[in-house]
Amino acid sequence: MNDDMLHAYLQHHWAGSSAxxxxxxxxxxxxxxxxxxxxxxxxxxxxxxxxxxxxxxIMATGATPSRIAATTGRAMEFAGRFKPNGRLVRRSPLSDLFELEALRDAVTAKRAGWQLLRAATEDDARVDPLQLDELIRRAGDQITRLEDLHLRVGRTVIGA
Structure with a gap:
């Protein structure tokens, strides 16, 4: 992975992590x-x-986390709040369910980013493969916990 592409990729994930x-x-x-x-x-x-x-x-690879990317990510999260949930004014019980799905999807994307970074930087001494292995493992654990919460809330909301 060349540095320009690596830095652009990391900035993309920085925006996602902000959101x-x-x-x-x-x-x-x-x-x-x-x-x-x-x-x-x-x-x-x-x-x-x-x-x-x-x-x-990001800093170890010679880049700096982008404030623009972070702001864009947070703006995307804000815009994502406006979704159909069957209610116009009040919060719907489906909101609790949809939000857990979005959190699970976000962590799944994060894990995919760590996995690609791990594979693409095998020979890059600036990136610690053991750190990435731990981040991949940790994301898997987070996904499992979010899946459990999602099913629990889903049974309550849809099964009620």
């Missing part, structure tokens, strides 16, 4: 099930830790 961190924090505050919200807040802490590791990787 994801904002989404996790918002869902952790707004989810109607307080136990689910607590789990999401714990995941939000981990997501922010992962984002910090991405920042370190």
């Amino acid at each position: 994801g961190a904002a989404m996790f924090e918002r869902v952790g505050r707004s989810h109607s099930d307080t136990d689910v919200a607590a789990h999401v807040r714990q995941l939000a802490t981990e997501i922010n830790e992962d984002r910090e590791q991405l920042r370190q990787i």
Whole structure:
């Protein structure tokens, strides 16, 4: 991977991590099930830790995390709040379900990014393969927990 492409790829994931961190924090505050919200807040802490590791990787490769990319990512998260949920004014129970799906999708994309970065930088001494292995493992664990929360909320919302 040449540096221009590597840096562009990392900036793309920086934007996504900004959107994801904002989404996790918002869902952790707004989810109607307080136990689910607590789990999401714990995941939000981990997501922010992962984002910090991405920042370190970006800097290790000679780039700087883009403020424009971060702002764009957060704006995309804000725009993503406006989705059909069967209610015009009030929050729908489907919102709790859709938001967990979006969180799971975000972490799945994050894991795919770590996997590609791991494969593409095998011979790049600036990137620690063991760090990436741990980030891939951690994302898998986060996905499993989000799947469990998604099924739990889905049974309540749809099965009710």
